Amino acid sequence: METLKAQKKDSQKKKTMRISGAEAIIHCLLAEGVDLIYGYPGGAIMPVYDELYKFQDRLTHILSRHEQGATHAAQGYARVTGRVGVAMATSGPGATNLVTGLADAQIDSTPMVCITGQVPRHLLGSDAFQETDIVGISTPVTKWNYQITRVEEIPEIMAKAFYIARSGRPGPVLVDITKNAQFDELDFVYEKCTKVRSYKPVPKPEAGSLEKAAELINNAKKPFIVFGQGVILGEAEAELKAFVEKTGIPAAWTILGLSAMDTDHPLNVGMVGMHGNYGPNLLTNECDVLIAIGMRFDDRVTGNLDTYAKQAKIVHFEIDPAEINKNVKVDVAVLGDSKETLKDILPLLNENEHKDWKAEFDKKHQIEYDTLIKNDIYPTKEGLTMGEVIEQINVASEHKAVMVSDVGQHQMIACRYAKFKQSKSNITSGGLGTMGFGLPAAIGAKMGAMDREVVAIIGDGGYQMTIQELGVIFQHNVPVKIVVLNNDHLGMVRQWQELFFDKRYASTVMTNPDFVKIAEGYHIKSRRVTEREDLKEAVQEMMASKDPYFLEVKVEKEDNVFPMIPSGASVSDVRLK
Amino acid sequence: MKENHIQFHQDISVQNIMEKQWYTISVYSENHVGLLNRISGIFLKRHINIESLNVSKSEIDGVSKFTIVVYVTKEWTRKIVGQIEKQIEVIKAYYHTDDETIYQESALFKIASHLLFDERQIQNIIKESNSQIVTVSREFFVLAKTGRRHEIDEMHEALEPYGIMQFVRSGRIAVTKATMPISEILQEFQEN
Ligand SMILES: Cc1ncc(C[n+]2csc(CCOP(=O)(O)OP(=O)(O)O)c2C)c(N)n1
Numbered sequence: 021m022e023t024l025k026a027q028k029k030d031s032q033k034k035k036t037m038r039i040s041g042a043e044a045i046i047h048c049l050l051a052e053g054v055d056l057i058y059g060y061p062g063g064a065i066m067p068v069y070d071e072l073y074k075f076q077d078r079l080t081h082i083l084s085r086h087e088q089g090a091t092h093a094a095q096g097y098a099r100v101t102g103r104v105g106v107a108m109a110t111s112g113p114g115a116t117n118l119v120t121g122l123a124d125a126q127i128d129s130t131p132m133v134c135i136t137g138q139v140p141r142h143l144l145g146s147d148a149f150q151e152t153d154i155v156g157i158s159t160p161v162t163k164w165n166y167q168i169t170r171v172e173e174i175p176e177i178m179a180k181a182f183y184i185a186r187s188g189r190p191g192p193v194l195v196d197i198t199k200n201a202q203f204d205e206l207d208f209v210y211e212k213c214t215k216v217r218s219y220k221p222v223p224k225p226e227a228g229s230l231e232k233a234a235e236l237i238n239n240a241k242k243p244f245i246v247f248g249q250g251v252i253l254g255e256a257e258a259e260l261k262a263f264v265e266k267t268g269i270p271a272a273w274t275i276l277g278l279s280a281m282d283t284d285h286p287l288n289v290g291m292v293g294m295h296g297n298y299g300p301n302l303l304t305n306e307c308d309v310l311i312a313i314g315m316r317f318d319d320r321v322t323g324n325l326d327t328y329a330k331q332a333k334i335v336h337f338e339i340d341p342a343e344i345n346k347n348v349k350v351d352v353a354v355l356g357d358s359k360e361t362l363k364d365i366l367p368l369l370n371e372n373e374h375k376d377w378k379a380e381f382d383k384k385h386q387i388e389y390d391t392l393i394k395n396d397i398y399p400t401k402e403g404l405t406m407g408e409v410i411e412q413i414n415v416a417s418e419h420k421a422v423m424v425s426d427v428g429q430h431q432m433i434a435c436r437y438a439k440f441k442q443s444k445s446n447i448t449s450g451g452l453g454t455m456g457f458g459l460p461a462a463i464g465a466k467m468g469a470m471d472r473e474v475v476a477i478i479g480d481g482g483y484q485m486t487i488q489e490l491g492v493i494f495q496h497n498v499p500v501k502i503v504v505l506n507n508d509h510l511g512m513v514r515q516w517q518e519l520f521f522d523k524r525y526a527s528t529v530m531t532n533p534d535f536v537k538i539a540e541g542y543h544i545k546s547r548r549v550t551e552r553e554d555l556k557e558a559v560q561e562m563m564a565s566k567d568p569y570f571l572e573v574k575v576e577k578e579d580n581v582f583p584m585i586p587s588g589a590s591v592s593d594v595r596l597k
Numbered sequence: 598m599k600e601n602h603i604q605f606h607q608d609i610s611v612q613n614i615m616e617k618q619w620y621t622i623s624v625y626s627e628n629h630v631g632l633l634n635r636i637s638g639i640f641l642k643r644h645i646n647i648e649s650l651n652v653s654k655s656e657i658d659g660v661s662k663f664t665i666v667v668y669v670t671k672e673w674t675r676k677i678v679g680q681i682e683k684q685i686e687v688i689k690a691y692y693h694t695d696d697e698t699i700y701q702e703s704a705l706f707k708i709a710s711h712l713l714f715d716e717r718q719i720q721n722i723i724k725e726s727n728s729q730i731v732t733v734s735r736e737f738f739v740l741a742k743t744g745r746r747h748e749i750d751e752m753h754e755a756l757e758p759y760g761i762m763q764f765v766r767s768g769r770i771a772v773t774k775a776t777m778p779i780s781e782i783l784q785e786f787q788e789n
């Protein structure tokens with residue numbers, strides 16, 4: 021057995037080797053630097069699992085407890101590392117269970133490769149057992165997909181899959197591999213893909229666009245930056261900081277842009293969007309030049325487009341040409357990779373300060389602080405607030421932890437109040453708003469950043485959508501810190517019902533199980549906090565734990581998240597209550 | 598005064614953007630099985646009806662060409678073309694108005710043979726419509742007509758009263774008056 025393994029390793033050094041398609045898939049993954057994948061076995065992918073067994077010393081496979089969990093874990097891993105996450109599943113139901121993760125990765129531009137088994141080629145189209153047209157199903161939710169039916173295609177397609185997933189604006193790729201192609205043999209050689217003829221991942225800025233942008237920015241009296249995940253994906257954090265500091269322009273972030281810039285930076289003025297900060301939302305409609313960097317003017321950011329920044333000239337730094345003028349008409353588009361374009365424009369920008377203009381943000385912040393933030397993070401009322409839990413985590417983590425959030429009120433509160441010093445620290449489902457994302461994504465994030473604390477902030481609703489992944493945390497002792505902010509409600513929906521549906525609480529009240537007992541069932545250290553006086557100490561205990569830890573905090577049942585821009589309203593109509 | 602002038606032009610251009618028109622979208626792409634599905638999905642998502650679709654080889658070896666006709670606003674056409682061009686296998690996508698293209702459709706009419714002798718008028722229709730008789734058998738003959746959509750419609754209208762056994766019309770095919778420098782674009786891809 022040992023010698024066999026050694027022989028295999030030896031033969032790998034040679035240029036070609038005669039191996040099965042299943043083994044070739046493993047070699048492709050290794051060649052792409054993959055050492056960790058998430059997945060779930062089944063009939064149509066068994067040859068690959070057999071090879072995973074043989075290669076377990078070099079490629080770790082983590083058995084998720086549901087294929088959706090595998091995709092979110094791969095996403096969490098990708099978002100924290102900047103590398104391609106990999107998930108694997110069998111055909112039919114295994115493959116369809118990947119769809120939510122694919123859609124999430126597509127809309128949030130997360131590099132991911134999903135591999136699915138498929139019935140043998142001769143059975144395609146015959147409604148065979150566990151046959152599903154996953155290529156058809158996943159087409160609208162993938163950057164690219166392909167069905168391999170012949171073993172010889174494996175190296176080239178796998179190389180292409182990784183290249184497409186990670187290059188340009190990243191995204192998910194699905195490769196479906198029929199079982200015959202896994203069993204058949206080929207002469208294996210692997211060559212990494214560096215270009216695809218019809219695909220231009222990074223467009224060049226149009227001639228003169230940098231100069232035009234610089235002129236607008238230099239002449240602006242009230243310029244305002246809104247940055248998104250493009251800064252993180254382009255690893256342009258330092259370039260953004262240099263831009264902001266040289267020009268003195270106040271900068272706000274979209275939810276996926278969070279952590280690209282130190283949250284305590286004096287020019288970081290907070291979050292834009294539906295539950296963003298008061299100042300940046302209001303002042304969007306007062307700035308004279310809006311500089312959008314790596315963001316896509318999502319409707320949750322802009323509110324009503326007819327009343328969004330109409331007074332402003334708009335400069336858009338963007339890698340994806342299809343995003344230009346998609347939602348908001350721009351005056352200057354600077355196409356390209358944010359790291360390059362931000363670096364190139366810097367010498368063209370004047371050093372500046374915008375003291376009076378920045379003071380307007382400070383003034384608005386003070387209003388928001390006095391009416392809202394103070395009561396959220398240092399409450400004096402009886403019930404516990406979500407905000408104070410986040411604040412205690414900030415204190416205990418010293419702004420160094422990775423925060424993974426699920427979807428709902430707790431997500432908005434977490435993103436509003438979490439503090440970060442380091443990029444790639446905020447992992448949340450932004451574009452798709454996928455409940456159930458948090459727990460598995462935290463597993464992937466932790467495994468991608470073992471040297472960092474990873475804290476998952478999850479609602480009692482979303483937690484129960486992927487709660488089975490506790491099995492992974494237990495089996496592999498993944499030391500994530502899980503915080504469930506339990507309001508016994510689908511809080512965010514309940515809030516909308518309260519505000520817009522005359523308090524008709526249709527199906528948003530939940531009778532929840534004993535979450536602590538469930539965690540105990542998985543042998544995860546756990547604790548429940550119901551009183552304010554225990555919170556600080558409990559959070560500290562959790563953060564100090566070397567092992568996985570589950571903390572349930574019983575929070576006020578009917579709190580609302582403010583500020584809020586009601587959907588379809590203008591950013592100027594941001595409500596403080 | 599000057600400002601007024603500018604305002605006036607802006608209004609006009611806004612109107613143009615909002616107006617529905619016929620657009621011919623030409624997509625140059627790799628020959629890839631899943632691509633048609635991806636492209637049609639882009640229209641489906643936005644509830645835009647594809648009025649006509651033709652897929653063929655193009656002037657470049659190994660490069661396919663989709664010719665898609667839609668009736669929408671310029672704004673939508675621009676966005677759709679942006680989404681199409683983003684697909685991995687798409688080399689380049691263009692959109693053009695009818696004035697900017699030379700375009701044709703083809704149609705086949707299958708008609709009972711006895712009408713050729715019984716109905717004098719049919720012979721006139723064939724002559725006037727500039728169509729060809731492709732085949733004649735004892736039971737039926739087939740007419741082929743190439744031209745603009747309205748010409749084919751007129752011919753259909755003229756023949757209908759006599760009975761048409763089968764009718765089919767192809768998708769639009771079009772070439773543009775302006776150049777489409779696909780070879781240069783491909784060259785650029787290679788260099789990148
Ligand atoms: C998979 C999925 N289903 C439904 C929704 C709609 N939704 C958004 S927030 C929310 C409530 C979330 O409740 P919970 O997880 O308890 O978080 P809370 O808002 O109470 O903090 C729901 C149902 C969603 N985003 N995702």
Ligand SMILES: [Mg+2]
Pocket residue numbers: 428479480481505506507508509510511
């Ligand atoms: Mg809840």
